[in-house]
Amino acid sequence: xxxxxxxxxxxxxxxxxxxxxxxxxxxxxxxxxxxxxxxxxxxxxxxxxxxxxxxxxxxxxxxxxxxxxxxxxxxxxxxxxxxxxxxxxxxxxxxxxxxxxxxxxxxxxxxxxxxxxxxxxxxxxxxxxxxxxxxxxxxxxxxxxxxxxxxxxxxxxxxxxxxxxxxxxxxxxxxxxxxxxxxxxxxxxxxxxxxxxxxxxxxxxxxxxxxxxxxxxxxxxxxxxxxxxxxxxxxxxxxxxxxxxxxxxxxxxxxxxxxxxxxxxxxxxxxxxxxxxxxxxxxxxxxxxxxxxxxxxxxxxxxxxx
Numbered sequence: 276x277x278x279x280x281x282x283x284x285x286x287x288x289x290x291x292x293x294x295x296x297x298x299x300x301x302x303x304x305x306x307x308x309x310x311x312x313x314x315x316x317x318x319x320x321x322x323x324x325x326x327x328x329x330x331x332x333x334x335x336x337x338x339x340x341x342x343x344x345x346x347x348x349x350x351x352x353x354x355x356x357x358x359x360x361x362x363x364x365x366x367x368x369x370x371x372x373x374x375x376x377x378x379x380x381x382x383x384x385x386x387x388x389x390x391x392x393x394x395x396x397x398x399x400x401x402x403x404x405x406x407x408x409x410x411x412x413x414x415x416x417x418x419x420x421x422x423x424x425x426x427x428x429x430x431x432x433x434x435x436x437x438x439x440x441x442x443x444x445x446x447x448x449x450x451x452x453x454x455x456x457x458x459x460x461x462x463x464x465x466x467x468x469x470x471x472x473x474x475x476x477x478x479x480x481x482x483x484x485x486x487x488x489x490x491x492x493x494x495x496x497x498x499x500x501x502x503x504x505x506x507x508x509x510x511x512x513x514x515x516x517x518x519x520x521x522x523x524x525x526x527x528x529x530x531x532x533x534x535x536x537x538x539x540x541x542x543x544x545x546x547x548x549x550x551x552x553x554x555x556x557x558x559x560x561x562x563x564x565x566x567x568x569x570x571x572x573x574x575x576x577x578x579x580x581x
Contacts, residue, residue: 289328289330289331289332289359289361290323290326290328290330290331290332291331291332291334292319292331292332292333292334292335292348292352293313293314293334293335293336294313294314294316294319294333294334294335294339294342294348295309295313295333295334295335295336295337295338295339295341295342296309296310296311296312296313296335296336296337296342297309297311297337297338297341297342298337298338298341298365299338299341299365299367299368299403299405300338300365300367300401300402300403300405301401301402301403302388302390302400302401302402302430302466303399303400303401303402303432303434303466303467303473304390304400304430304432304461304462304465304466304467304473305465305466306462306464306465306466306467307335307336307464307465308336308337308465308466309336309337310336310337313335313342316347316348316351316352317351319351319352319355320351320352320354320355321355323352323355323356323357324355324356327356328355328356328357329356329357329358329359330357330358330359330360330361331352331357331359331360331361332360332361332362332363332386333345333348333349333360333361333362333363334362334363338364338365338367338368339362339363339364340362340364340367340368340369340374340378341367341368345368345378346377346381349381359383360381360382360383361382361383361384361385361386362378362382362384362385362386363386363388363428364385364386364387364388364412365387365388365389365401365409366385366387366389366408366409366410366412366413366416367405367408367409367412368412369385369411369412369413369415369416370407370408370409370411370412370415372415375412375415375416375419376415376419379416379419379421379424382424383424384424384425384426384454385416385421385424385425385426386426386428386457387409387412387413387425387426387427387428388428388430389409389413389427389428389429390429390430390432390435391406391435391438391442392438392441392442392444392445392446393406393438393441394406394407396434396435396438397409399434399435400430400432400434400435413425413449413450417450417452422450422452422453423452423453423454424454425450425453425454426453426454426455426456426457427446427450427453427455427456427457428457428459429442429456429457429458429459430459430460430461431458431459431460431461431475431480431484432461432473432474432475433461433470433471433472433473433474433475434473436475436479436480436483436484437483438483439458439480439483439484439486439487440483440486440487440490442487443456443486443487443488443490443491444490446491446496447490447491447494447496451494451496453496454497455496455497455498455499455581456491456496456497456498456499457498457499457500457501457516458484458487458488458498458499458500458501458503459500459501459502460477460480460500460501460502460503461473461474461475461502462502462533462554462556462557463556463557463559463560464556469559469560470560471560471561474557474560474561476561476565477503477504477507477553477561477565478507478565481507481508484500484503484511485508485510485511488500488511488514492579497579497580497581498514498579498581499514499515499516499519499579499581500514500515500516501515501516501517501551502551502554503515503551504550504551504552504553504566505518505546505549505550505551505569505573506540506544506546506550506566506567506568506569507565507566512546512571512573512576513576513577513578513579514579514581515549515550515551516551516581517549517550517551518549518550518573518576518578519578519581521548521549521573522549522578527548527549527550527551528551533554533555533556534554535550535551535552535553535554536552536553536554536555536558536563537552538553538558538563538566539563540563540566540567540568541553541566541568543568544567544568544569545568545569545570545571545572545573546569546571546573548573549573549576553566
């Protein structure tokens with residue numbers, strides 16, 4: 276990625292540290308289930324010293340806070356020279372006020388996997404009854420004055436896409452001061468197992484997603500959409516994460532993301548250079564009939580605030 280000149284430029288330069296080895300949820304859409312064995316802290320720390328890494332994202336297969344050694348990792352990485360931390364979490368552990376207090380002091384941003392604004396949908400997504408704990412974790416961050424550090428990562432899947440507008444309303448009511456909401460269309464990987472029940476059609480989710488985006492925009496809450504082709508975001512293309520990467524000169528897809536699959540509609544589309552497209556894992560379930568060629572000039576699209 277190109278270097279960001281803003282005060283948060285480290286976000287574009289951080290190293291992903293796959294420290295998680297287990298999880299306290301069992302999400303139906305998990306694309307990277309726990310493997311049970313993270314890399315040795317000392318090995319990661321040595322590589323960080325050697326490369327002069329100053330920023331990391333703590334993530335991996337599972338939940339980084341569930342292994343019992345979260346703060347040991349932070350201490351080790353700080354000693355190796357890391358100055359900035361981003362944490363990918365489900366916020367359940369943050370329901371403990373003392374844990375949350377310590378984590379808030381150490382972490383610059385919390386990317387929180389939060390699939391629902393109601394207990395029933397949350398249970399269907401995570402196969403757990405920890406909705407109240409996860410909400411408490413977010414509330415604890417807010418009470419500490421860290422609401423601006425929250426980035427809600429909302430996976431769109433078969434069990435929640437009809438409730439996207441309600442999720443937007445919940446964010447507006449409960450956490451209007453958060454950094455932004457990231458809507459990400461589910462990928463057919465990991466536990467998904469080619470399930471059409473878990474992976475809806477783009478067209479099914481599209482109208483609900485657009486209402487949610489409009490609600491957030493009206494309240495001046497930043498939002499972005501990932502893994503959704505631009506042809507399924509007509510008049511809302513500016514919310515596309517991949518489109519915004521294209522606008523600033525980055526590669527459309529982040530490192531480690533499967534390449535888009537080409538199909539006739541994409542080959543004839545003027546938006547193709549700026550679009551994430553559909554990947555083979557989606558086409559395996561639903562095919563490519565939903566994809567529509569466009570003649571719109573991508574330079575004419577205004578990027579939404581993000």
